[in-house]
Amino acid sequence: MLIEDYDVEVFTPPCEPGAERFAARARLKVDISEVLPYLNATLRGAVYNPAAKALTWKKGGHNIAFHAYEIATSNVEDRDAAEKELHGLIALVNRTWERRAEIVPDHSTRQRPTPMAVYNLLPKTNCRQCGQPTCYTFALKLVAAQVKVEDCTPLFDPQHADKLAALQSIIIDAPSIG
Ligand code: SF4
Incomplete structure (x- = not known):
């Protein structure tokens, strides 16, 4: 398993005080940069920036970002959903890493289709x-x-x-x- 230990923080983004939307962030203890090309190959609409070691993705209207030591989601309807989605993203990274031998990694930066x-x-x-x-x-x-x-x-x-x-x-x- 790639990610075994992480800290979760759920919050309301400071740019939206009082907003009914939430964000969540997992601070990781391992560098997940190597899994990003595999996520890029398998996630619909992902946008990978190899230089920044970052991959962004939209799912169900939520804005998701994978960085070397952090995974974040935002624009989520409530705290529980934000935390649950974050745990799901951690599981997705771990599953993708375990399946990496079956996936051709994609190191390119694709444009999200309009x-x-x-x-x-x-x-x-x-x-x-x-x-x-x-x-x-x-x-x-x-x-x-x-x-x-x-x-x-x-x-x-x-x-x-x-x-x-x-x-x-x-x-x-x-x-x-x-
Ligand atoms: S043709 Fe248009 S409206 Fe009909 S099922 Fe496809 S997307 Fe929906």
């Missing part, structure tokens, strides 16, 4: 089969990892095969952190 780039690959019929009111809303949520490509069933029609392949090339399924 909602418009994703929207342009959707059927654009606003049919609502995905549960969203419009295709653009679906694109916004897909970029934020709040929905999955598979939720848009019309996209799996053969006529959209090219768009589906293009979308899958820029969207990597997000792993569970629970």
Whole structure:
């Protein structure tokens, strides 16, 4: 196990006094820099900065950052959820490290796909089969990892095969952190 011991702090960001959102930070006793290229290869929409030894990621509207000795999440709805998510992120790092022999590490810095780039690959019929009111809303949520490509069933029609392949090339399924 890479991370065995860490200190957790849950707080309201000082720039948002009184806000109903929370942040949590785990201070680590080991350097996790070496796992960042493996996370970069497996997390949808992650942005890796090798020079800074930092990787940022958005999941479910939360802003997540991995640094050499720290993992942080912010914009979380309550204290318990923030702490729980942080423990999930620690477990994700440990699982990824244990699976590293199966993963090709990615040392590149990818641009996060924009909602418009994703929207342009959707059927654009606003049919609502995905549960969203419009295709653009679906694109916004897909970029934020709040929905999955598979939720848009019309996209799996053969006529959209090219768009589906293009979308899958820029969207990597997000792993569970629970
Ligand atoms: S199911 Fe697909 S095509 Fe229909 S509204 Fe949702 S994103 Fe658009």
